[in-house]
Amino acid sequence: MxxxxxxxxxxxxxxxxxxxxxxxxxxxxxxxxxxxxxxxxxxxxxxxxxxxxxxxxxxxxxxxxxxxxxxxxxxxxxxxxxxxxxxxxxxxxxxxxxxxxxxxxxxxxxxxxxxxxxxxxxxxxxQQEIEKLKFQINVVQRMAILKLKNSVYNHPLYRKKFFSVDIYNAVIEDNVNSEEKFKYWLQIKRGLSLN
Structure with a gap:
């Protein structure tokens, strides 16, 4: 994968x-x-x-x-x-x-x-915001982000209610590394249900 x-x-x-x-x-x-x-x-x-x-x-x-x-x-x-x-x-x-x-x-x-x-x-x-973000992402987080983005990009709420920045924040700040954990993170942090 x-x-x-x-x-x-x-x-x-x-x-x-x-x-x-x-x-x-x-x-x-x-x-x-x-x-x-x-x-x-x-x-x-x-x-x-x-x-x-x-x-x-x-x-x-x-x-x-x-x-x-x-x-x-x-x-x-x-x-x-x-x-x-x-x-x-x-x-x-x-x-x-x-x-x-x-x-x-x-x-x-x-x-x-x-x-x-x-x-x-x-x-x-x-420019400064995204350069700072790039600097924060390590190899493990990079792979978690790619997996999450790949698994949710077809979701009807993606780019309407939640965004790539949510994926980056979830992975970098809270070590989220699966779609289930991300859904839970969105519910807790953003009050957003993907189910």
Whole structure:
């Protein structure tokens, strides 16, 4: 199981690099500000095809963000793109910024690519937070995280009521290492039942 999860992580990381560099997505984004590929890509803990990208831009406005959206669309050819303006939305767990959620096929696999344009201050905070998190994860915890992410990524409440950060916190802070223990952890810590 361990080697299968490592192989899956390597495969998805390679595909992600193809999307970012061969397809040229990162070049398109860099025209609009500093780019940071965050999330499971940065942590090298990929179990599904999802990229979290932050763009530092203190001068971004809606018009420019839609120009960026057009370039992203022409580059990766998504079947669907969702737009958010969190300067208006103020959703609790989301950054203050503009967002494109892109659903695209690459190498016959379905990918989700999240692009956030945020302030340079928030960009730095996001970078520092995930760098600190990466430093905290040891080899044993890494494998526990890969197993947990692989076992819950299809759950209907995942990315709606609980998130990857919950998995990281459960493993790092409380040594959670199984799906049953994680469900119990969510119930105790978050008052959330997965059954």
């Amino acid at each position: 361990n080697s299968e999860l490592e192989a899956l992580n390597s495969l998805i990381m390679t595909e992600a690099d193809g999307l970012l560099y061969e397809k040229g997505l990162i070049r398109k984004l860099e025209k609009y500000g500093d780019v940071f590929i965050s999330g499971s890509y940065f942590l090298q803990l990929m179990t599904w095809r999802d990229l979290d990208i932050y763009l530092a831009s203190d001068k971004m406005n809606e018009e420019t963000f839609f120009e960026l959206g057009k370039e992203v669309s022409l580059c990766i050819k998504p079947a669907k793109m969702n737009y958010r303006n969190e300067f208006i939305g103020h959703t609790e767990h989301l950054p203050k910024g503009y967002y494109w959620g892109c659903y695209a096929d690459f190498n016959t696999n379905a990918w989700k690519v999240d692009v956030w344009a945020i302030s340079s201050k928030e960009f730095e905070q996001k």
